[in-house]
Amino acid sequence: MRLMLFRSVAASLALALAATAATRPRYGGILRIETAEAIKSLDPLVAVAGRDAMASRHVQSLLFETLIVLNEHAIPQPNLATSWQHDASFRRWEFRIRPGVRFSDGAALNAANAAESLQPSMAGIGCNAQAAGTDVVVAECKAATPDLPMTLSLPECAIARRAARGGLAGTGTFKVTSSDGKRMALAANDDYWGGRPYLDGIEIQLERPIQQQMVDLQLGNADVIEIAPEQALRMQQEGRRVISSAPMELLALRFNLNRPAAQDEQVRRVIARAIDRNSIYTVLLQRAGEASAGLLPQWMSGYSFLFSPVQPAALRPLRPLPTFILNYDFADMLAKSVAERIAVNVRQAGISMQPVGENIGVRGANGEAWLARMRVDSTDASTALLHLAAQMSADKSKIGSPSTPEQLFRAESALLEDASIIPLAHLPETYGLSPRVRNWAAPIAGGWPLADVWLEMQAGVHP
Template sequence: MRAPGRQPDRLRALIAAGVLAVMTIGAAGCAESDRDNGADKGAGGGTFILAGAGDPKNFDPIFNDDGESFRPIRQMYDTLITHKPGTAELVGGLAESWSNDPTGKIWTFKLRQGVTFHDGTAFDAAAVCANFDRWSAMKGEAAQSQMIYYADVFGGFAGSPDAVYDNCKAPDAGTAVVTMKKYKGAFPGAFALTAFSIASPAAMKQYGADTVTQSGDSFSYSAFANEHPTGTGAFTFGGWNKATGELTLNKNPNYWGDKAKVDKMIIKVIKDENTRKQELRAGTVQAIDFPAPADRKALAAEGYEVLERPAFNILYLGINQKNNPKLKDLRVRQAIAYALNRAQLVQTKGPGGAAVADQFLPSTVLGYAPDVQKYEYSVDKAKQLLADAGATGLTLNFYYPTEVSRPYMPNPQEIFTVLANDLQAAGIKVNGVPRPWNGGFKDDVQQFGKQDLHILGWTGDYNDPGNFVGTFFGRAKPEFGDQSMTEMFSAIAKADATVDQAAKKTAWEQVNRDMATKWLPAVPIWHAPPALVTTKNVQGLVPSPLTAETFNTVSITK
């Protein structure tokens, strides 16, 4: 890999271990075809049409955390650090190189020269600092909206005792120096997060980027977020027609990197899985994401290219302890875990290569503990624990998303049905509550905590346990409802702040053991390898283990 600047030995060992581990994950990916995905064999120009599984929320990176929004954002914006295509190896993005001081608190970025935003303004160190300062200074409704990544990575906003970010300085146009208040294991990997893409300060000011309003359970975002997203990426915003579900992205002829090979890309939102498949066969779209497990072999046999990504994700059953006091009892949460026949779910509904999860991160990530308590399927144990806790006849509201497929959750309706049947077999009555992904499920679950149970998951952004366990359980969240698990929050914070590699590994392993035996805020379900399917005339699409594809490499043969 290209060395990301000079690292002091202690931190170099820490960072290199994580990057090399996830490089292995990226290299392990395979496709159910023998095509050289990186080769550009097609002619330039034309239009590439990909079927999306759900509506994007908006196009301001910092206010998003889901793949359907990040897919177009990733084409329009760049991050300081990015990933080598097809892997999770860190390489330069808008920063040609980066380095840190011995404490891991001060990060210096040497920036690319001659880069411009889509509005023609210059990308420079001042623009970098304007973005960092903007994120940190969010207040009111903007801060309360979907800024999950910022809260998880940076601890809190300016003035918060948990805030990690201190300041950003621009000693010259080509150098940005970002100072943290403390070391955090997320860096440098977190600098590659799509949420932390660099936007044009001029466009954000012109179109009121920080204007966020709340009405009931919903948030409304600015003209910048919806109509004028302005980054430095390989594609520019061409319009979002909500009536037809078509998002248009145009080639950026002034892109600083490898320019897009197609003139235009269209993301066509098709929420029904069967309809996506039909349109692929009809040739009205040239790629679909997250095909149903049963469709992979059939589509490959028909001559379509099935590009499989490695499984670097987790699906879990979340347990909200706020609304039903019975769920505060560990025995009840353990009963839920024993009631789930996860092995059968993997067999019947999981994609090829899926595996039952016994903790909230893949086995390739530092801190995975092979000796965690495993909840083998047992209806009898579940019933006994419910009886011991005085929770016989328990009724729970189980929320699940509709109109969407996620890398870790190809068919939410089917997964919900199987899990709900398991719970009911153990004596737990389930009220199913289907809600649309954006503007429904995510707000109800993650902002307002209306549910007792829900299914959700995560695709890792970088190889660090904090990106999995810390993201889910590192602080109190409406999603899980119990703000009293201070022991869990403290243990995660301590593990994340540990610089020594061996000590960090030990600390995270213990966190994962305690997660299963002492806290159990959710039940891990499976790790599942997601796939992309394309028509034969699509060349150059490189699948990412992080589901973080960029499409400037794609060309269409005639």
């Protein structure tokens, strides 16, 4: 009897230990990520537009870091800068550089190379960055800049060390070991100041069609794949692991004001009024994200619901209108469906519109309008709006430096006033994960939070 009891206790203990071992973080393994996008540039200063922007930013975030990061409440937190202070006028700022940080090429981070990296971004907002000693970066601004910490959290303000031959080195958790345009390999930064990541490396397969990604995940050939917003609900119903961010990507109709037919503001307003956002949201997006007539998502601004297209007067029959060409990215199936739905809506309003697929990232849009995907790069509403305005090449004097909700609403209203951009919806980032991926903490702003991700060993899967 005692022997049987001992064996029972021993078996229970063994099972408990096995379960603990299975859930304990472990070092090692290669995470396999697939994306439909291409990596156009790894330089934080290079603006990548269109559908390739998101993957480029996510890879950059693994290689480079900013002085400051924002938490989920959009409050600045120390990162490569341990502290900061400003004078009473908010024109002079001092940022103390974190000690003991090294770039992936072995060079030490200091105030001089941090200031050199920041200067192009600082110049764009009327500031000048320079070193004061070895560990303090001083920013001198022409005007009061109370939101400078928020600005320094943006991806283009990431610190990069530029070698004479054009190479880039960062302080991030990973570094690039190879890239051939279709595949990219990253290795763990063993000397990372925050501690080595659990993963040994990352393999990224680029320009992989969404449907093929789904097959690869099902066959166990991928660990992280992109999921189109309209597919997320079905995958969840099938019991698959699906991770989504808050809606952080603006889908909008933009007009090419260099085309004569698109220069008529009244015509633009007729088109804005004709679009049925509800059908786009419920049918095409399967209620993923949120329908929106504002530039900022509702969860961020709190007032997006107040925007609605102005009811236009009857279309002036001064001249016959040519057929509007609506460009969309030829590789974006969701954009194709949305463009076709918009064309139907607009034809019902008496305007002929023809959707045409185009390689917008390479050749740009040459029609009267195009469907744009615009990344909301900050969880701070004011910073996000200013960043969207920059993507629109908007006149900064129209919006100023909004800080209160009332100022933000007025600034956003000014950007939407001439109907040169028509917001349609805000989309989340959605990913499918394999069973072996552990500790993926989905941040509100999306991205690839891989510093603490680890892989569970599974039979038949190479680590």
